[in-house]
Amino acid sequence: MILETKALTAAYGQFRALFGVDVALAAGETVAIIGANGAGKSTLLRSITGVIRNEAGMVLHRGEAIGALPAEVVMQRGIAMVPEGRKLFPSLSVEENLLIGGQVRRAAGPWNLASVYELFPILRERRLVPGTALSGGQQQMVAIGRALMSNPEVLLCDEISLGLAPVVIRDIYAAMPRIKASGAAIIVVEQDIGRALSVADRVYCMMEGRVTLAAPAATVSREAIHAAYFGEAA
């Protein structure tokens, strides 16, 4: 496994958000994590990236404990994040936003400015404007491109369809096969179950800080997802 969580717990002060979460990601695999608002999906990604500190043994990267490492060190190991809300840097142009993604860690791989512009051609036209001057969908493209620039081993995508129009979501998800083909293992956190299943090899469903379902995306039934998502079977 390239990335694993073991009995991962996390809390914001007194509020406990994750209760013993076990998730695994194999090399080259795409995993979807679905669940309602507040299920703990984003907290899980924040814990993996080190934005929330954990006990070391709770997160493993290639078998090594990384749970207690600061976010910048986790990223330098090859785990890149597309954060929820896109979080472009307002003081940086589109191109600078992309460049900063590969500034500290730049592994060998297919992604560079040219290939990101090829993936999202509109960004080349708008490369000199401030990142935050773009539409929401274009900003999401920058956020994805920025994470790709380091040629990560693991790409974590947090709610990339949130707040975007369906036609824009379709454009963004149209890029996913090429990103998968470039070799990165991907975790997609989504509320949009259909989109998530369309790209994933396996799916986890979360509810109230726990994993309620783990299944192959191709064979999982609507009923099983429904039960895991809303907790009706439990």
Next chain:
Amino acid sequence: MIWVDTIVQGILLGGLYALFAAGLSLVFGIMRLVNLAHGDLIIFAAFAILLITSTFGLNPFVAALIAAPVMFVLGWALQRFVLNRVLGKDILPPLLVTFGLSVALQNGMLEAFSADSQRIPAGPLESASVDLGIVTVGWMPLLTFATAIAVIIGLNQIFYRTALGRAFRATSDDPVTASLMGIAPKGIFAIATGLAMVVVTIAALYLGMRANFDPSIGPARLIYAFEAVIIGGLGSLWGTLAGGIIIGVAQTLGAAINPEWQILAGHIAFLVVLLVRPRGLFPRAVD
């Protein structure tokens, strides 16, 4: 004609105030840290330059060149080992720590260098002047102003043309997301404070060559720096230069009317700008 001369002298004086303020502006712009010891650090650097010139008999410009990297390391260490520990959501702890640093620096310098007034000897440069046709200006004020502009251009080049500057701006925007890019925000802060101390050394060079200084005058220099930064708009370096010029011109105009009004006129100009533009002349859009 006397008025043209007064205004030109004021503009050139503004260059000195901009030099005082540029380091403050840099640090505030990147990490929202108000360094109350900034003035004392300028005086500290002036003593360092003086010590190097008198010990080795070097030209003050060469001495500053030697002092600058030392000051960079001191600034880096100050940020890394002290200020980074108190930076956070609450702005009070860093204020208290830099205030304490200010007191400690003043007393330390008093012990080390005594309360005597000192000056960095600059040789013939001190009194040399150049006739510009309409007005005659001293080489020293002219050089100060040119240096202020060079420092601001240099800092802007670093900010907007280098990878380090990109990291400065990204960290200033959002340190958490910057860390997701592999950037260690606290490391960036330490480099920024180191860089600010290089600017402090340059400010100290001109302060020490142009006027007498002693361990107690840091806070008074800090006031001018603050006013220049705030008039210009927090975090804008060219704004800081404009702020320095406004204070400089107000002071020389005030002094031309009545010598007692020099300092007061600068402060009044500051208050007037605050009344008209509370966020300064060139505020940053994202604040």
